[in-house]
Amino acid sequence: MKVAMTVNGTLESHDVEARTLLVDYLRNVVGLTGTNIGCDTTSCGACTVLLNGQSVKSCTVLAAQAAGDDITTIEGLALEDGRLNPVQQAFQECHGLQCGYCTPGMVMAITSLLTENPHPTEEDVRVGLEGNLCRCAGYHNIVASALAASGVVEMHQ
Numbered sequence: 001m002k003v004a005m006t007v008n009g010t011l012e013s014h015d016v017e018a019r020t021l022l023v024d025y026l027r028n029v030v031g032l033t034g035t036n037i038g039c040d041t042t043s044c045g046a047c048t049v050l051l052n053g054q055s056v057k058s059c060t061v062l063a064a065q066a067a068g069d070d071i072t073t074i075e076g077l078a079l080e081d082g083r084l085n086p087v088q089q090a091f092q093e094c095h096g097l098q099c100g101y102c103t104p105g106m107v108m109a110i111t112s113l114l115t116e117n118p119h120p121t122e123e124d125v126r127v128g129l130e131g132n133l134c135r136c137a138g139y140h141n142i143v144a145s146a147l148a149a150s151g152v153v154e155m156h157q
Helices: 022-030 086-093 103-116 122-128 137-152
Strands: 004-007 010-015 049-051 052-056 071-074
Touching: 004 022, 010 022, 022 049, 022 071, 049 103, 052 103, 086 137, 103 122, 103 137, 122 137
Parallel strands: 004 071
Antiparallel strands: 004 010, 049 052, 049 071
16 A cells, blocks of 8 residues: 655655554655664563654554655754754753663653653652653663753753
């Protein structure tokens, strides 16, 4: 079947099998490999993207379900001049990653969280990230990155 959606501001239109997951569409058809596949069971959040501005686990959405929608992946977050967006910058400055595998999903989830709640508390961030797992257990710096991006705390220089 033919699916068309806007991915990071670019209209993408491709023939896919009806059972194609959005994560597989983004990685294997569109060629954007920043969205990771971690579990295929919605447990880890490594595949989190923004679907019409809301964070979703792309391993639970069929590409056909996203037809006509606006998708933002980790590759689409950078500012137009190429600089990192505030969440990406905060992850860099606050050491919000260890192995980096969960990082794209964490960044996307935090981006969505900060859209909904621009000034979260530490508890708000921890609750907001409940569906995203860091197997390295780097949550302290991930939470610090989210708070820094929100302007609640200063980023490290």
